[in-house]
């Protein structure tokens with residue numbers, strides 16, 4: 001008998017027992033739906049996290065003071081001098097741009113509105129390093145730095161809070177800790193991230209912050225962002241930065257009193273975490289698939305017993321062992337294939353609903369049902385049917401015709 | 409030798425029931441010539457069904473040699489037996505054994521499918537149904553047919569592969585006397601058209617219609633008078 005016929009016959013036999021077939025595939029449906037939904041949520045989470053990391057900028061290195069893995073005494077803070085040294089193209093040829101940052105939570109006021117916001121003192125390089133653009137006005141330039149100008153760029157969320165609009169704000173005057181600042185532009189939206197909103201921010205010139213708002217002793221800076229010339233140059237840039245800081249901090253012999261993190265370090269960490277999460281969720285889902293498979297085996301065994309006479313008859317008129325084996329395997333794999341297909345649709349729905357709930361609760365996040373997940377689920381569920389159908393089918397195929405025909 | 413469709417020599421069948429051995433067949437030798445119609449009679453438990461199952465290649469003898477249509481059938485493996493059943497034997501059971509959900513046509517088609525025939529199956533199956541007088545019941549399911557009609561479908565199924573021999577184990581046992589008679593007429597008819605037939609029966613009037621009667625008692629052939 002050819003495959004098409006076997007499938008037709010199996011379909012007929014499954015259709016003859018619709019309720020039972022339906023209940024049998026329920027286990028597979030739930031298992032596959034769970035696998036699909038879990039994988040979708042897992043990849044969705046991964047995409048969101050990776051997106052927010054890469055949204056920070058490209059080929060970035062983060063320099064922190066202090067050693068994250070070893071205990072170091074006498075940690076020297078990062079200074080403006082460190083930033084200037086790293087910006088020197090002769091000392092650090094792999095470095096494209098350096099952005100030292102001062103930051104503080106300060107009170108911003110406009111008219112009657114008041115809010116506390118993350119205020120950052122930045123240099124013009126910041127725009128390039130963070131890949132920032134303005135929706136109106138202009139970015140902070142070197143004149144602003146030289147003149148310690150009282151100018152500010154506002155993030156879209158701050159604009160919403162103070163002005164209830166995002167356009168036509170340039171030229172207005174806001175007060176930061178009571179001091180008047182002229183708004184020179186509005187930042188584009190970067191969206192929320194796992195590190196909190198990147199849009200709730202006010203940028204002012206580094207020199208202005210240093211001299212009037214965020215005083216730090218001895219040229220200290222709060223954060224140092226470095227952009228490498230290319231993605232390939234990131235490790236090299238990290239090495240150059242480390243060399244420069246070791247020399248400047250005179251820690252060439254001991255342990256470093258600073259830490260350089262690259263964006264890809266973050267990406268890797270995030271990938272590891274979400275990867276573990278996805279495997280964990282998928283594993284739980286796979287267990288329910290297994291349970292579904294056992295359900296199929298159970299029903300197929302019942303079906304073999306019920307149809308013992310039919311099997312005997314088929315053998316009596318010439319069915320070989322193989323024919324019977326194929327007949328029952330086709331039934332069990334079709335059962336689980338159906339379960340798999342229904343499960344894919346269900347899982348998709350669940351993933352969609354999870355996505356909707358997530359965005360409704362303010363965490364924009366899109367679960368992704370990948371083609372690979374669909375293929376995996378289809379193949380896996382069919383394999384489950386094949387595997388768990390093997391024992392019952394083999395039992396049917398090994399029946400001796402006389403005994404099977406005598407069965408009541 | 410080619411004239412003998414069935415040539416069985418000293419067939420024994422021993423069932424081991426725990427401690428006791430049951431000699432269902434204790435050395436049976438029979439022959440059936442091509443075109444013959446033979447009946448097997450004997451009291452209940454004398455081994456008629458056991459013999460028929462071995463002759464129909466549904467079972468193997470414990471010992472003895474059995475040639476079916478010139479092929480040594482007594483020591484074939486399972487798949488070879490399946491093939492010989494499919495090609496050479498048409499078996500009719502007392503309890504019809506039709507697939508309940510399949511139409512008459514699909515039931516008759518089944519042996520052709522297992523024979524690996526890919527085209528013209530429906531036509532062949534239809535002709536077999538016509539030959540047993542069921543041309544107007546082709547698309548009926550077994551539950552929509554009378555017992556006699558169901559047995560006709562079973563006979564059509566047995567004939568469809570043009571086997572060397574048609575074997576029937578009490579084919580009228582489950583039927584009322586009228587349908588039983590009709591089935592016997594059909595078998596006689598088929599025999600007249602050249603089909604070799606071997607039939608187990610309890611009914612002396614049925615046996616009387618066949619050319620030869622083989623009597624079994626306690627697993628052995630009684631020397632017939």
Ligand SMILES: Nc1ncnc2c1ncn2[C@@H]1O[C@H](COP(=O)(O)OP(=O)(O)OP(=O)(O)O)[C@@H](O)[C@H]1O
Nearest residue numbers: 423425430432450451452453454455456457458459
């Ligand atoms: N599978 C088996 N296991 C054990 N003994 C068996 C088996 N099949 C048949 N027998 C025994 O073999 C003997 C012959 O049985 P068989 O079925 O061939 O009789 P029969 O002549 O067909 O009887 P009936 O006219 O009642 O159909 C009986 O004694 C029976 O008990």
Ligand SMILES: [Mg+2]
Nearest residue numbers: 456457458577
């Ligand atoms: Mg019997």
